[in-house]
Amino acid sequence: MRNTTLEKYVEYQPGLSIDCVIFGFHDNQLKVLLIKTPYENKWSLPGGFVPIDEDIDDAAVRVLKIRTGMEGIFLRQFATFGKVKRNDNHFGNAVLDHLKIPRETGKWLSQRFVTVGYYALVDFLQTVPQQSKKEELIEWVDHKEVPELILDHKEILDKALITLRNELNLIPVGYNLLPEKFTIPELQKLYETILDKKLDRRNFLRKITNIGILNKLDEKKSNVAHKAPNLYTFDKEKYDEVLKNGLNQGW
Amino acid sequence: MRNTTLEKYVEYQPGLSIDCVIFGFHDNQLKVLLIKTPYENKWSLPGGFVPIDEDIDDAAVRVLKIRTGMEGIFLRQFATFGKVKRNDNHFGNAVLDHLKIPRETGKWLSQRFVTVGYYALVDFLQTVPQQSKKEELIEWVDHKEVPELILDHKEILDKALITLRNELNLIPVGYNLLPEKFTIPELQKLYETILDKKLDRRNFLRKITNIGILNKLDEKKSNVAHKAPNLYTFDKEKYDEVLKNGLNQGW
DNA sequence: AGTACATTGCGTCATAATAACACATTAAGC
């Protein structure tokens, strides 16, 4: 297998790809980074093929780096999708021709692909979405307003969100999605958005502070309507500790 | 790609396999079903390749059916393993020769395989481990006494156990691992074995009964030392409901 | 037969976590 569209000669793992669900948080909305190529009429998740000499986890890190410019951020494999019909009629000859891939070379592209799904949590404001080609569109989209996606990417996205929702009960979330300084109401909005559920202000504060991962700053948010909320930062050391050991022990 | 060892002509998905971690519970031990082929000196997880016209989830169901004779049991995908070096030097020429696979045909076998891990929970006593060839060994092994495994199968097994351990906090477990009628101490031993932790008898009873998935029978276990414990069954309907909705809502 | 012993069944109590709610405080805008 040979990639004819890139400069470097790259041999790919046959029948395998990765897809990344990159979450950001802005304007009290949970956003997802989506891509639209000119030869496609639908949007898709950022992803790619896996060179035969690259670990699949590294491939996810690479895609994330390319698309967001960021490294060392929260990234987790959550599921692998391998239905026989998942990419039926997707890499047809029209697409192959557009990508300038010889039909014989691209034969494996027309067969079933198995894709490994990863989800990432990034700081919206620090991220500069990178297009890989001029004609390509890459945008943050509110997760409630995701347009039609190619293949089974909607299913992948849904599964990522469900996974994230479940993870909220096991690990702290926020460090990767919020700016360095943030307010409790902002953090609560994040939780409410992910859970798609209203939470009680006062109970949320108590529960979140009891975890012991927040530092209350001697500073208030400025230029806001109504009472100015206090600013907080995460105590990275304690945050990582809880991230490692989990929130609830259950049994 | 062509399988030369089976009767039927089967074309496989290149560079892909699945592996199943099949858990059983017997003699107060958590057991894992392992396989040893004569041309290998180590044990391995039951698994296999995926025909190009088979969903990967179906492949896992098929392997499980072949190995245990059972269907409709608890089976869950938990992770995909794709390090570049994970099957280095495994399908070397010696193995290819043994499997009577032409070296040219088997070329893709010597390259990196990505494997999708599934774990299953089965009733030990209802399971009859099936060997696929005469010379093959298939045995239940105490998870604490697992011998050296091929490739990264130890890593896969460990990850499955960690996943199962985490799932204990989210879903009820036991229906698939215990016989129809069981005692609370047996169920507790199961939990303790999975968690590798001692639990308080009385608190366990209270917590497990509060879930509301148990039916207390008017029957006691016979032929046991000391006081005969009461027998229980799972209330399948309520069990499935909790399985679907989860145990703790967290937020 | 009687007793020791290990295990089960049921209960108590102090403490912690949770849900529901009241009220004072702050800053913007009229």
Added chain:
DNA sequence: GCTTAATGTGTTATTATGACGCAATGTACT
């Protein structure tokens, strides 16, 4: 200055949890 819509802090009742005590049961041994 008053209204409004947020935030910050506290209260209470209920429920869940962790750490125990003690009686009941059935086996094994003398």
